Amino acid sequence: MAEAAAGGREAFDELVSRHQARIFNLARALVGDDGEADDLAQETFIRAWRALGRFRGDSAFRTWLYRVAINVIRSHLAARSRRRAVWGWWRHDTPGGMRTALDVADATDMERDAMRRELIDRALAALPPDLRMAVTLRDVEGLEYREIADALGVPIGTVMSRISRARARLRPLLAPLLSGATSGAGHHD
Amino acid sequence: MTEHLKDDEAAVAEVLRSRPAAAAPAEFADRVAARLAGESGWLGVADWRWWTLGVAPAAAALFVVAVVLGAGSADSTVSLTSATETWASGDRTDGRPASSLLWKADVAADTLLLTVLTAGPDDVLEEASTEGLGGVK
Numbered sequence: 001m002a003e004a005a006a007g008g009r010e011a012f013d014e015l016v017s018r019h020q021a022r023i024f025n026l027a028r029a030l031v032g033d034d035g036e037a038d039d040l041a042q043e044t045f046i047r048a049w050r051a052l053g054r055f056r057g058d059s060a061f062r063t064w065l066y067r068v069a070i071n072v073i074r075s076h077l078a079a080r081s082r083r084r085a086v087w088g089w090w091r092h093d094t095p096g097g098m099r100t101a102l103d104v105a106d107a108t109d110m111e112r113d114a115m116r117r118e119l120i121d122r123a124l125a126a127l128p129p130d131l132r133m134a135v136t137l138r139d140v141e142g143l144e145y146r147e148i149a150d151a152l153g154v155p156i157g158t159v160m161s162r163i164s165r166a167r168a169r170l171r172p173l174l175a176p177l178l179s180g181a182t183s184g185a186g187h188h189d
Numbered sequence: 190m191t192e193h194l195k196d197d198e199a200a201v202a203e204v205l206r207s208r209p210a211a212a213a214p215a216e217f218a219d220r221v222a223a224r225l226a227g228e229s230g231w232l233g234v235a236d237w238r239w240w241t242l243g244v245a246p247a248a249a250a251l252f253v254v255a256v257v258l259g260a261g262s263a264d265s266t267v268s269l270t271s272a273t274e275t276w277a278s279g280d281r282t283d284g285r286p287a288s289s290l291l292w293k294a295d296v297a298a299d300t301l302l303l304t305v306l307t308a309g310p311d312d313v314l315e316e317a318s319t320e321g322l323g324g325v326k
Contacts, residue, residue: 009222009226013221016221020221021210023213024213025213029211049228113209114209116208120205120208139202139206140205140208142206167197167201168197170204170205171200177204177207178201
């Protein structure tokens, strides 16, 4: 870490390799699109590289990197929201479209995983960004409340409130999955 | 009722924890490395932020030097007010700064070049200078 902060490219490349999966997964869960998630994860590491000299080490590098990612994704979601406010009148997403796909008997495990992820990401997409980020960092990424508060720049009480409200809103959206909650894979580590 | 809500929350959290992680695309790290290499190579030099922020100290130093040197030679500069008044005074070329030839369309190219190369900042045109002789005084 110190070597990367001092400008060591090889050390930073190692950090990218170590954290790329969790940052990409976070972006995928928050924006619901592989291509956008790819771009945002790349942008996160580019900005992290530029700002590495300002990393003071008063939080874990992982938490700091999540904060960078959240800022990148938040800006992206705000811009996308503005675009959709203008152009969204002709675009209609179909959030319930994947439900029946989960029941397809001849789907492979990989396909089932993709479908399950897609359904969860679509449910997350129905939340306001603040709630979505809080609950994703907690339940999808497995961060502690203190780390989430640090990444989002809000008090822990606000984090807990947002997570609680997010789960309440997700309850009906995830109803098709609630009976068999433990059938999929989980965190990275 | 509270217990029921807690159960619901726990169930939702369990579903979210079971979300299959999305794997980063192939060669993701290589693409990041390529972008970083571009940043620190010649593409980085083309970054306008580098120019605006990185060159700011040099620009400030040059400004200070210009102010210090300018204060010492203030008497030798041409007064903008007097030059403007002279130019606005009609067709007379006599008394105009030599640099005013730059704005005259009917001056021969070699006359203009010679005047610009030889005239000082305080030199003014003689009447004959616009006739092609390039005289300054």
